[in-house]
Amino acid sequence: MTDIESRIDTSRPHTARIWNYWTGGKDNYPVDREAGDRIRELHPGIGDYAKADRLFLGRAVRHLAEREGIRQFLDIGTGLPSADNTHEVAQRVAPDARVVYVDNDPLVLAHARALLVGTPEGRTDYLDADLRDVDTILSAAAGTLDLSKPVALMLLGVVIFVEDDEESYAVVRRLMDALAPGSHLVLSHTVTHPDMPDVDAAVAFWNEHGTPRLTQRTPAAVTRYFDGLDLLDPGVVPCSAWRPETPTPPVAMYAGVGRKL
Numbered sequence: 001m002t003d004i005e006s007r008i009d010t011s012r013p014h015t016a017r018i019w020n021y022w023t024g025g026k027d028n029y030p031v032d033r034e035a036g037d038r039i040r041e042l043h044p045g046i047g048d049y050a051k052a053d054r055l056f057l058g059r060a061v062r063h064l065a066e067r068e069g070i071r072q073f074l075d076i077g078t079g080l081p082s083a084d085n086t087h088e089v090a091q092r093v094a095p096d097a098r099v100v101y102v103d104n105d106p107l108v109l110a111h112a113r114a115l116l117v118g119t120p121e122g123r124t125d126y127l128d129a130d131l132r133d134v135d136t137i138l139s140a141a142a143g144t145l146d147l148s149k150p151v152a153l154m155l156l157g158v159v160i161f162v163e164d165d166e167e168s169y170a171v172v173r174r175l176m177d178a179l180a181p182g183s184h185l186v187l188s189h190t191v192t193h194p195d196m197p198d199v200d201a202a203v204a205f206w207n208e209h210g211t212p213r214l215t216q217r218t219p220a221a222v223t224r225y226f227d228g229l230d231l232l233d234p235g236v237v238p239c240s241a242w243r244p245e246t247p248t249p250p251v252a253m254y255a256g257v258g259r260k261l
Contacts, residue, residue, distance in 0.1 A: 172187070
């Protein structure tokens with residue numbers, strides 16, 4: 001058994017594997033499917049969030065590569081590989097794009113090393129680190145990315161794992177402060193809202209039975225991550241409403257893209 005395999009806990013459901021289950025993947029275990037089904041009973045639309053977040057990733061990366069000329073992506077909280085990962089979308093537009101993936105889930109890392117292979121012109125690398133390890137992330141990423149040039153910082157569904165509000169804002173600020181003007185923040189976050197008590201119930205179930213714990217924030221609190229950045233239209237909205245190709249029902253996963261001036 002490798003060191004990575006020894007770190008994989010199949011006795012408790014894990015968010016990355018449940019996310020994979022909801023998006024139709026096969027990299028999950030019975031405990032994940034059971035928890036995923038229970039959460040879907042509490043909130044039937046929860047599986048749509050995972051799909052909407054993945055589609056948002058594709059639209060945001062395409063926009064940045066096509067319209068903003070971004071050729072470097074730092075994707076923290078990668079999740080299990082599925083269709084249209086960041087490097088695939090970016091290198092489809094710009095084969096020379098460079099992508100660094102960061103995650104501390106051993107199962108994600110095991111699959112990433114096997115599956116996430118980039119174009120010959122570009123480069124795709126992987127880093128085993130926690131979002132809070134800002135210095136480690138930036139130091140290692142600098143081996144692949146030129147941090148003196150614009151970078152897209154991808155934080156999709158990952159700051160929800162930093163429970164303390166001020167710590168979560170500080171981590172995002174430190175990362176963005178280290179990046180060059182013209183860099184972009186792409187962020188998505190599960191929200192709490194009085195009109196969506198079923199979402200709160202699903203998160204409460206997860207926090208009792210799964211790992212790691214999730215923290216919901218209000219739409220206004222999610223918007224605060226973009227303080228000091230030029231927020232691209234349409235602002236911080238349900239990720240399904242961020243420049244959709246076809247009208248899509250809103251979800252309780254909010255997202256936005258902001259430019260560092």
